Amino acid sequence: MKRTLYQVIAYVVDANGTFNNLSGYPKNFDSKHYDNDLDKTYRRAYGDYCDVVGAMSKIDNRQLQTAMLIRINDGLQLQKTLMGDVADLPDPEPEAEE
Secondary structure (H helix, E strand, C coil): CCCCCCEEEEEEEECCCEECCCCCCCCCEEEECCCCCCHHHHHHHHHHHHHHHHHHCCCCCCEEEEEEEEECCCCCCEEEEEEECCCCCCCCCCCCCC
């Protein structure tokens, strides 16, 4: 079975428009750790994604902008949430594979 990697990326954007990784991110969810069950792997990644989106939405700081993404190992973006006052916040560049 093909190994699949979901990557949850969390960025906080500072006043200069610079993307900074949220501490502990990006996080990788590898199907090999979940018996190659792709649905279970995605659910784990999506659950982490939702936890961070929920936590970030509770922060009362109008200057805070965040970009949350879930990508799959071929670079395809599966989910995106942008929060903050700037509607045209650009997508961050994908992280280079190690």
